[in-house]
Amino acid sequence: MKIKRSERLVDMTRxxxxxxxxxxxxxxxxxxxxxxxxxxxxxxxIIKKTFEDRGTGIVETLPGAAGGVxxxxxxxxxxxxxxxxxxxxxxxxxDRLLPGGYVYLSDMLGNPELLQKIGRVIAAQYVxxxxxxxxTVATKGVPIAQAVATYLNVPFVIVRRDSKITEGSTVxxxxxxxxxxxxxxxxxxxxxLARGSKVLIVDDFLKGGGxxxxxRSMIAEFESETVGVTVFAEAGYNSKREVFDYTSLIxxxxxxxxxxxxxxxxxxxxxxxxxxx
Amino acid sequence: MKIKRSERLVDMTRxxxxxxxxxxxxxxxxxxxxxxxxxxxxxxxIIKKTFEDRGTGIVETLPGAAGGVxxxxxxxxxxxxxxxxxxxxxxxxxDRLLPGGYVYLSDMLGNPELLQKIGRVIAAQYVxxxxxxxxTVATKGVPIAQAVATYLNVPFVIVRRDSKITEGSTVxxxxxxxxxxxxxxxxxxxxxLARGSKVLIVDDFLKGGGxxxxxRSMIAEFESETVGVTVFAEAGYNSKREVFDYTSLIxxxxxxxxxxxxxxxxxxxxxxxxxxx
Numbered sequence: 001m002k003i004k005r006s007e008r009l010v011d012m013t014r015x016x017x018x019x020x021x022x023x024x025x026x027x028x029x030x031x032x033x034x035x036x037x038x039x040x041x042x043x044x045x046i047i048k049k050t051f052e053d054r055g056t057g058i059v060e061t062l063p064g065a066a067g068g069v070x071x072x073x074x075x076x077x078x079x080x081x082x083x084x085x086x087x088x089x090x091x092x093x094x095d096r097l098l099p100g101g102y103v104y105l106s107d108m109l110g111n112p113e114l115l116q117k118i119g120r121v122i123a124a125q126y127v128x129x130x131x132x133x134x135x136t137v138a139t140k141g142v143p144i145a146q147a148v149a150t151y152l153n154v155p156f157v158i159v160r161r162d163s164k165i166t167e168g169s170t171v172x173x174x175x176x177x178x179x180x181x182x183x184x185x186x187x188x189x190x191x192x193l194a195r196g197s198k199v200l201i202v203d204d205f206l207k208g209g210g211x212x213x214x215x216r217s218m219i220a221e222f223e224s225e226t227v228g229v230t231v232f233a234e235a236g237y238n239s240k241r242e243v244f245d246y247t248s249l250i251x252x253x254x255x256x257x258x259x260x261x262x263x264x265x266x267x268x269x270x271x272x273x274x275x276x277x
Numbered sequence: 278m279k280i281k282r283s284e285r286l287v288d289m290t291r292x293x294x295x296x297x298x299x300x301x302x303x304x305x306x307x308x309x310x311x312x313x314x315x316x317x318x319x320x321x322x323i324i325k326k327t328f329e330d331r332g333t334g335i336v337e338t339l340p341g342a343a344g345g346v347x348x349x350x351x352x353x354x355x356x357x358x359x360x361x362x363x364x365x366x367x368x369x370x371x372d373r374l375l376p377g378g379y380v381y382l383s384d385m386l387g388n389p390e391l392l393q394k395i396g397r398v399i400a401a402q403y404v405x406x407x408x409x410x411x412x413t414v415a416t417k418g419v420p421i422a423q424a425v426a427t428y429l430n431v432p433f434v435i436v437r438r439d440s441k442i443t444e445g446s447t448v449x450x451x452x453x454x455x456x457x458x459x460x461x462x463x464x465x466x467x468x469x470l471a472r473g474s475k476v477l478i479v480d481d482f483l484k485g486g487g488x489x490x491x492x493r494s495m496i497a498e499f500e501s502e503t504v505g506v507t508v509f510a511e512a513g514y515n516s517k518r519e520v521f522d523y524t525s526l527i528x529x530x531x532x533x534x535x536x537x538x539x540x541x542x543x544x545x546x547x548x549x550x551x552x553x554x
Binding site: 005006007009010011013014017018019046047049050051053054056098099100102103104105106107110111112113115116138139140142143146147149150153154155156157158160164165166167168189191192205 | 282283284286287288290291294295296323324326327328330331333375376377379380381382383384387388389390392393415416417419420423424426427430431432433434435437441442443444445466468469482
């Protein structure tokens, strides 16, 4: 039985959304819906237009025998700003203050809808960077890495501070923790990252920058390349940071443990002049 | 400008897919598309039928003033079986064998498309259980918990073996590790789980069962209820297991470290008589 356009549109939309950055041949869709390629092309233009109008992303059509269609999730910068402003409001609560100038984020980083928004906003910055893998450090960065990796549709790898028996052989490096000046160790399973990979680093919170420098060394150790660094939140009040390029979605401008107050604003990604890739 | 049916179908499909288990009023859609509720209702019947035909899930319409529409992701058991059989093939590789009878899974648990499938298959077992939160233990369970929580659209909480400064006050319990008979400790941030929650436990690998028993005690400590336990893989060769109800997607039937061989098959969820909830 031939499938109606309306049903094709619904199923094709779902199919594309579930497979970002994956090239799907028109032949596949033509077979799936027992429809002519010309009809499929028309369906795709409707999806393309709707995705554009609603800021869902780009539907890219590549011509030729090896061609097909690819869905690339993006987000308009003004929408990203709105989303992150909402998160700033959630974070601007003194109840989140923890000893040592830390901020309680576990509830936010355990909320799937919120994580999807974070993942989308971060992934949109790197759609053109041909990212092969997303890297983070256990444990707090994991949900963010997973969310970003889902939108880029690439694997994520987890660097650990303690070796686990279930990792197999690991590569281990030492790094200086920026905030405490101590030398620490991190490890990555040998088989989790191929040589020559382009790696995006993400993390939940940037303070001294030591952990991220550690991950950059780790990536070099795997003869791979760091193509970007993005953190969910950075501590703006901490000046003792080692230098590398990064974007942040949120900046914690001030924490006053005496007054028990916290001030949170947009991160450097929203500074004037920063453009969406 | 009024939006055409075809564009409404594309955008509505995306909107519903991004918000599983969330009730959305028809008024919301009517305003979003500047269309009559009757047209929205017709759109929704098309989406409902397509989602049913393709095994995407259920589109539930609740009548009345407080009514609306809800998308509930499900999966047909035969499709779930196919998906998990594919994963068994990936796992049936002696290269995955690690000392101590462990199996290397980090690549699979760092693959977003695969994780989404796992999340969908596990979540589908609990659509009627009114789950309030998904719980797991750091670090390996986190990606699975996040994937399941995304489909159930509830928060996930992470129990830790080591206290972190960024967690705030924690509740700590002792538990007996089933495989080693040692007493260990696990902790959960006090504010991460509300009293009286219905909690689904998920984990990557079930061996002795000690960790899961620990999580069950933790849930009791929070005056909450364990509504289910599902693991991605279980070690079928280990008989020294403490008893609780659980489902597994994959069973590692045999590991022979001398022969350097591994044998993997479908987990107990696919045993005869087990029905999708």
